[in-house]
Amino acid sequence: MPGLGTSFGRGGATTAQQDLANADCILIEGSSMAEAHPVGFRWVMKAKEKGATIIHVDPRFSRTSALADIWVPIRAGTDIAFLGGLVRHVLTEEKFFREYVVHYTNASCILREDFRDTEDNGDAYFSGWNEAERFYDPKTWAYEGEDNLSFPRRDLSLQHPRCVFQKLKRHFSRYTPQMVAKVCGIPPELFLQVADHLTSCSGPEKTAAICYAVGWTQHSKGVQIIRTAAILQLLLGNIGRPGGGILALRGHASIQGSTDIPTLYDILPGYLNMPSASKDEHSLGDHLKKNTKPTGLWANYPKYYISLLKAYYGARATKENDYGYDWMPKITGDHSFFEFLYDMLDGKMEGMLVMGQNPAVGAQNARLERKALARLQWLVVRDLVEVETASFWYDSPEIERGELKTEEIETEVFLFPVAGHAEKEGSFTQTQRLVQWREKAVDPPGESRSESWFMHQLAKRLIAKAHASNDPLDEPLRALDWWYPEDEHGEPKMEAVLAEINGWKISSEPAPNESIFRYGVEAQLDGFNDLKDDGSTACGCWIYSGIFPSDGKNKALARESRDYLGHGWGFAWPADRRIIYNRASAAPDGSPWSERKKLVWWDAPNESWTGYDVPDFQKDKPPNYQPNGHREGLAAQPGDAPFILHEDGLAWLHVPKGLQDGPMPTHFEALESPMHNALYPRDTNPVVDWFTRATNRFAPPNDPRFPYILTTYRLTEHHTAGGMSRFLPHLAELQPEMFVELSRELATELGIKNGDDVCVVNLRAAIGARALVSRRLRPLHFDGRIIHQVAMPFHWGSAGPLRGDVANDLMAISGEPNVTIMETKALVCNIVPGKLPRGPAYLPFLNKYASQAGPENLHPEQPAPGAPEGGKHQSGHGQHGTSE
Amino acid sequence: MIGEGIQSTNQRRHSFVEDRVEVGFFTDPTVCIGCKACEVACKEWNDVPDDGYTWTGNSYDNTGHLGASTWRHVLFVEQDQQKGKQVVGTHSLGKDGDDDPFRWIFLSDVCKHCENAGCLEACPTGSIVRTEVGSVLVQNDVCNGCGYCVVSCPFGVIDRRPEPLPDAGGAFKCTFCYDRQKSGLTPACAKVCPTESIVFGRLDDVRALARKRVETLRASGYDDAQIYDPTETSVGGIHALFLLLGEAEAYGLPPKPEIPTIYLKSSWSAAAVAALGAVLAVGAAFAFFA
Amino acid sequence: MDSPVDLFLKWPLVRQILGRKDGTGLESMSDKTRALHARIDDAKVARSICPYCGVGCGQLIYHKNGKLVSIEGDPESPISQGNLCPKGAASFQLLTHSRRELKVKYRAPRAKSWSEISLDRAMSMVADRIWESRKRTFIHEQDGVVLNRTKAIAHLGGATLDNEENYLIKKLFAGGLGMVCISNQARI
Numbered sequence A: 001m002p003g004l005g006t007s008f009g010r011g012g013a014t015t016a017q018q019d020l021a022n023a024d025c026i027l028i029e030g031s032s033m034a035e036a037h038p039v040g041f042r043w044v045m046k047a048k049e050k051g052a053t054i055i056h057v058d059p060r061f062s063r064t065s066a067l068a069d070i071w072v073p074i075r076a077g078t079d080i081a082f083l084g085g086l087v088r089h090v091l092t093e094e095k096f097f098r099e100y101v102v103h104y105t106n107a108s109c110i111l112r113e114d115f116r117d118t119e120d121n122g123d124a125y126f127s128g129w130n131e132a133e134r135f136y137d138p139k140t141w142a143y144e145g146e147d148n149l150s151f152p153r154r155d156l157s158l159q160h161p162r163c164v165f166q167k168l169k170r171h172f173s174r175y176t177p178q179m180v181a182k183v184c185g186i187p188p189e190l191f192l193q194v195a196d197h198l199t200s201c202s203g204p205e206k207t208a209a210i211c212y213a214v215g216w217t218q219h220s221k222g223v224q225i226i227r228t229a230a231i232l233q234l235l236l237g238n239i240g241r242p243g244g245g246i247l248a249l250r251g252h253a254s255i256q257g258s259t260d261i262p263t264l265y266d267i268l269p270g271y272l273n274m275p276s277a278s279k280d281e282h283s284l285g286d287h288l289k290k291n292t293k294p295t296g297l298w299a300n301y302p303k304y305y306i307s308l309l310k311a312y313y314g315a316r317a318t319k320e321n322d323y324g325y326d327w328m329p330k331i332t333g334d335h336s337f338f339e340f341l342y343d344m345l346d347g348k349m350e351g352m353l354v355m356g357q358n359p360a361v362g363a364q365n366a367r368l369e370r371k372a373l374a375r376l377q378w379l380v381v382r383d384l385v386e387v388e389t390a391s392f393w394y395d396s397p398e399i400e401r402g403e404l405k406t407e408e409i410e411t412e413v414f415l416f417p418v419a420g421h422a423e424k425e426g427s428f429t430q431t432q433r434l435v436q437w438r439e440k441a442v443d444p445p446g447e448s449r450s451e452s453w454f455m456h457q458l459a460k461r462l463i464a465k466a467h468a469s470n471d472p473l474d475e476p477l478r479a480l481d482w483w484y485p486e487d488e489h490g491e492p493k494m495e496a497v498l499a500e501i502n503g504w505k506i507s508s509e510p511a512p513n514e515s516i517f518r519y520g521v522e523a524q525l526d527g528f529n530d531l532k533d534d535g536s537t538a539c540g541c542w543i544y545s546g547i548f549p550s551d552g553k554n555k556a557l558a559r560e561s562r563d564y565l566g567h568g569w570g571f572a573w574p575a576d577r578r579i580i581y582n583r584a585s586a587a588p589d590g591s592p593w594s595e596r597k598k599l600v601w602w603d604a605p606n607e608s609w610t611g612y613d614v615p616d617f618q619k620d621k622p623p624n625y626q627p628n629g630h631r632e633g634l635a636a637q638p639g640d641a642p643f644i645l646h647e648d649g650l651a652w653l654h655v656p657k658g659l660q661d662g663p664m665p666t667h668f669e670a671l672e673s674p675m676h677n678a679l680y681p682r683d684t685n686p687v688v689d690w691f692t693r694a695t696n697r698f699a700p701p702n703d704p705r706f707p708y709i710l711t712t713y714r715l716t717e718h719h720t721a722g723g724m725s726r727f728l729p730h731l732a733e734l735q736p737e738m739f740v741e742l743s744r745e746l747a748t749e750l751g752i753k754n755g756d757d758v759c760v761v762n763l764r765a766a767i768g769a770r771a772l773v774s775r776r777l778r779p780l781h782f783d784g785r786i787i788h789q790v791a792m793p794f795h796w797g798s799a800g801p802l803r804g805d806v807a808n809d810l811m812a813i814s815g816e817p818n819v820t821i822m823e824t825k826a827l828v829c830n831i832v833p834g835k836l837p838r839g840p841a842y843l844p845f846l847n848k849y850a851s852q853a854g855p856e857n858l859h860p861e862q863p864a865p866g867a868p869e870g871g872k873h874q875s876g877h878g879q880h881g882t883s884e
Numbered sequence B: 001m002i003g004e005g006i007q008s009t010n011q012r013r014h015s016f017v018e019d020r021v022e023v024g025f026f027t028d029p030t031v032c033i034g035c036k037a038c039e040v041a042c043k044e045w046n047d048v049p050d051d052g053y054t055w056t057g058n059s060y061d062n063t064g065h066l067g068a069s070t071w072r073h074v075l076f077v078e079q080d081q082q083k084g085k086q087v088v089g090t091h092s093l094g095k096d097g098d099d100d101p102f103r104w105i106f107l108s109d110v111c112k113h114c115e116n117a118g119c120l121e122a123c124p125t126g127s128i129v130r131t132e133v134g135s136v137l138v139q140n141d142v143c144n145g146c147g148y149c150v151v152s153c154p155f156g157v158i159d160r161r162p163e164p165l166p167d168a169g170g171a172f173k174c175t176f177c178y179d180r181q182k183s184g185l186t187p188a189c190a191k192v193c194p195t196e197s198i199v200f201g202r203l204d205d206v207r208a209l210a211r212k213r214v215e216t217l218r219a220s221g222y223d224d225a226q227i228y229d230p231t232e233t234s235v236g237g238i239h240a241l242f243l244l245l246g247e248a249e250a251y252g253l254p255p256k257p258e259i260p261t262i263y264l265k266s267s268w269s270a271a272a273v274a275a276l277g278a279v280l281a282v283g284a285a286f287a288f289f290a
Numbered sequence C: 001m002d003s004p005v006d007l008f009l010k011w012p013l014v015r016q017i018l019g020r021k022d023g024t025g026l027e028s029m030s031d032k033t034r035a036l037h038a039r040i041d042d043a044k045v046a047r048s049i050c051p052y053c054g055v056g057c058g059q060l061i062y063h064k065n066g067k068l069v070s071i072e073g074d075p076e077s078p079i080s081q082g083n084l085c086p087k088g089a090a091s092f093q094l095l096t097h098s099r100r101e102l103k104v105k106y107r108a109p110r111a112k113s114w115s116e117i118s119l120d121r122a123m124s125m126v127a128d129r130i131w132e133s134r135k136r137t138f139i140h141e142q143d144g145v146v147l148n149r150t151k152a153i154a155h156l157g158g159a160t161l162d163n164e165e166n167y168l169i170k171k172l173f174a175g176g177l178g179m180v181c182i183s184n185q186a187r188i
Helices: A002-008 A017-022 A038-049 A063-067 A079-092 A098-104 A164-171 A177-184 A188-200 A222-235 A284-291 A297-316 A322-327 A337-345 A366-373 A451-468 A472-479 A494-502 A744-750 A839-849 B037-046 B118-122 B148-152 B178-182 B188-192 B203-219 B260-289 C004-010 C012-018 C091-096 C119-137 C163-176
Strands: A025-029 A053-057 A070-072 A208-212 A246-248 A351-355 A378-383 A412-417 A426-429 A434-438 A600-603 A608-611 A708-713 A739-743 A757-761 A766-774 A780-782 A785-787 A789-793 A827-833 B023-027 B072-079 B103-110 B128-130 B136-138 B198-202 B225-228 B240-245 C044-049 C058-064 C067-073 C105-107 C139-142 C145-156 C179-183
Touching: A002 A222, A017 A038, A017 A208, A025 A038, A025 A079, A025 A188, A038 A053, A038 A063, A053 A063, A053 A188, A063 B103, A070 A188, A079 A164, A079 A177, A079 A188, A079 A222, A098 A222, A177 A188, A208 A222, A222 A246, A284 A297, A284 A322, A297 A322, A297 A472, A297 C163, A322 A472, A322 C145, A337 A366, A337 C145, A337 C179, A351 C119, A378 C119, A412 C119, A426 C163, A434 C044, A451 A472, A451 C119, A451 C163, A472 C163, A494 C163, A739 A744, A744 A766, A744 A827, A757 A839, A766 A839, B023 B103, B023 B203, B037 B072, B037 B188, B037 C067, B103 B240, B118 B128, B118 B136, B118 B148, B188 B198, B188 C067, B198 B203, B203 B225, B203 B240, C067 C091, C119 C145, C145 C163, C163 C179
Parallel strands: A025 A053, A025 A208, A053 A070, A208 A246, A351 A378, A351 C145, A378 A412, A708 A789, A739 A766, B023 B240, C145 C179
Antiparallel strands: A412 C105, A426 A434, A600 A608, A708 A827, A739 A789, A757 A766, A757 A827, A780 A785, B023 B198, B072 B103, B128 B136, B225 B240, C044 C058, C058 C067, C139 C145
């Protein structure tokens, strides 16, 4: 998540779940942790047992709220206003941790004279806005002076009018408690209670932690919500310290892993950038020049990049051929899921392989997704069960309604049964960057096979075809170093792949073929510090280097936890650091901030950093170190700069580079909202990609047809699109049916009783659900106006023992500008009592309550079809990592 | 206690069966997150079938109540009153408005394994026995499905399993994972519980823990915290203690549970002798035809 | 084989009466009850991780003779300490429930039902489809810029897969085939 990445340097959670037990206060917002991450929540309960205050801010009183000390109901989609209010409170009440802020953040850095904040401009824009093309040129956001960010001019008194601190203070000055009430529906008294708890639980002796999940990310400004939380935690001095931090809670077993070692279009393993077709990246040299930073850890970009190319193309990658750089495909903009979904709809996509994902239920605007599947020539689905993505051609609402006809669907479908987690070996990377290996217990049953078996067997077939052809375009396949030893089932040995991910020194003699170590165990690298940019090392993912080192021990399989942070159990990237930026747990002089909160400190007699965690810092760099003329790499950063991924070694309150939609967060309304923006003269994030289409309409602000705010959530008893839960009797019985939660007040207004059938309708779709009427949702009051919110889970579909409508049919496709994530946590709807008409009666019903006529861009801030959309400009955020 | 890891009584190996130590559960709703892991872990270990796919509309609870195919059941209780000093929305701010107090409590219910167990005393086949650790066990290889136990349970816990489920007709309830306990393992529900709302251990220890917990809670604003441990009635104490906020009735628990067979206890031997007569006749018949 | 008389004498009720007990004690236990023990006692164990959310709970997978026996929390995990949530607790059923697919299914264009094909044939057909689609749609150069890619084949999925699998996917699909439309549930 670039929200974390641009603030701190890495996109991963800064802390470990078990460290929450050390917090004095925990703010959970954008997450129902007790429901979606129940076992992680045990550490919240441990903290509570020890006296910590637990605060839950959420539109719905959930099972998390039930266990919290304070539940704060909030209007969905207004988190920046709430957090911004806290930021303002901390600044104006002087509650910030001054020494931390002065030394460890860029509060003291002087910005360029031509930088204009929203306050300077008096509108919703920063300097650099290009209205015609709908994007920001971030040039003016940088520091004064030299172009690079390595050696900023600083004013440690924080008084300079152009220092980040003063700009920040001014920027957030309008986020008053009264404004919070007006935007979020949170009374000032309640807001101040939260502010008091957070500020009194921060400082040298105390720390507060923040937990979030997709309740923050899945918004049209998700990155900026997390940015606001990062600013708050930095001002309070809570990053890199025990009981502090920001814990991003990931929703899948290896969400973090799937961006670290990505199956994403724009990045390569270790957050290296995919080659792009832009003019300044024609050669490897150009690419490296563009992406290498002069100071900090990213000065090593060429070592990481060339080592990856060596891992991909082996001996065929040479200095002469730019290590095979040309063989890599080049990107030309956004090729993420929504972009290619539209290509599918338009018949431009020939085939798709889906592995362990169920877009027919899980994708936004799922009606469109199912129709798009029907336009493919061929489709491969690999799953444990026959999910809707495999059965759309004979069993789907579109077939039922006559919108699709089985006998007209040309798509060839292959459904492959797959191995489950106990039937194959391999590693997951969980929410706190911890890589954990799974041993294989039994063989997969029948014809089910692992994804690695599938990829390996596919690779062998395709590489054989390439060798049989002399087409020069097949050269990358011929060059690919596909060396993996197999077991008796034709399954590649997974530890061989892990060995490649770890990296090795290349010698002339590869080890015998059956070994999992290509060049023998002694050639395995012990960490990313061993990587070279001369082609003498290969490494599949530099941030994982050290996971399978020259002692031959698979650290992901380590199972001897020695301490509460779990050292000795698994491998946390980078370099087994469990709480990152932990240099900040000590004062600038290297001593712990307090005895109670000590973690890593400078051991002067031994001239080394030491403590309870692996120091996230050069081990022997003294606290008083000064670069004194060193201009490159880590040597150019002083001994009191804990955020080593950033050029200046500082945490960024103001982001001088790397974000699409502004250096500081600004509150915008959700793309669909019943209210106008009370803070700025613009409702929506200007850089957002609306994916404008007639079948993907957005309601204009305050549309009387859709008066209620709709938000979605995950139930404890189910998993995402349901393929791993709805089909299991022991889970299916716990939550057997789709429902929508609404307040007593709204139910009374609409004449709905608990358990009644209702329809939830908006411009994309209408779905049926049972009404669950409860006190857990409350009408919110805004200057006499009452706004109702409804909430619903999203786990059902047409396959399996349970049948339920697909919540994602209601979601619009939209792209947050930095990561192209959709907005599913705040939108609008209507509730119509009664059963949803099925079959051919459906479309007339939808048209009655949500007319499908009119222009594609109903929202006044939505660009016309074909006009430039936001979010299309490459940000180079690859270096700022993860995720959902 | 969270954080004890393998030393937790929910995780560590024991020899309670061998040592004939009375064991107990203590279930604490003030830390329960209503996740129902206990229900699922119980079913997975004991191979209990699903109980049907019926959406109830009663909070988030769709398994309803304890029964032949639900041996742990998490109650979802919604009440219009405050929990401890919890701040829910705006009600505690002393302002007018419709945000009056609300609380949502989860409690994992289970067979109480009574000291004087109605089911056991009513069982005419000897199917229900008391184990070394004080738990009450239905032996399904012996049970003939007569159902006397069902009506004799003061808590409505035990029930016969309907067709077409596996082993239909027989009476089922929590076994206290007797098989696991014999192997030194802890019951599946306690082992799985993410917040250690369910604590397994020596009965004396869990009773002491319950008392301490009530004291702690009362001192921190939970004025209505109490232990459910009916020792003064004819059930004579239970092996599954609960912490309750407010009255027992709200959790479907009888404030003063009595076993219907209590008055018959003295005449058990007489009944047994009468039964023996019938049994001998049947046995003789078997012997004859063999 | 017990004689009917032996069987009769073993009947718990009879034993209770003969033993002059109150009918509630150990003497009433059947042979089956006496023989009870945890079915994982003599099982092998694999150390594993829960496949559901991102918490990363440790699991112990008990198996015997190539069959799964039980899946439980790993008490030594510093994160989960032996606990699981309902989904993690159901992961034995995840792998053993009756709706799991065990054979390859194939649907031809316009077909109204699935047909069965062998795994090997399916693999060859998929390799052919990828090969042909790539050949049809691969762009080496456009407007003087080398692209070396195809936008007509997509991959979706990864957050439920292993790191090693994702590594192979990206290596083959991007590095070998030149696919750029590669996506999964995660957003960086």
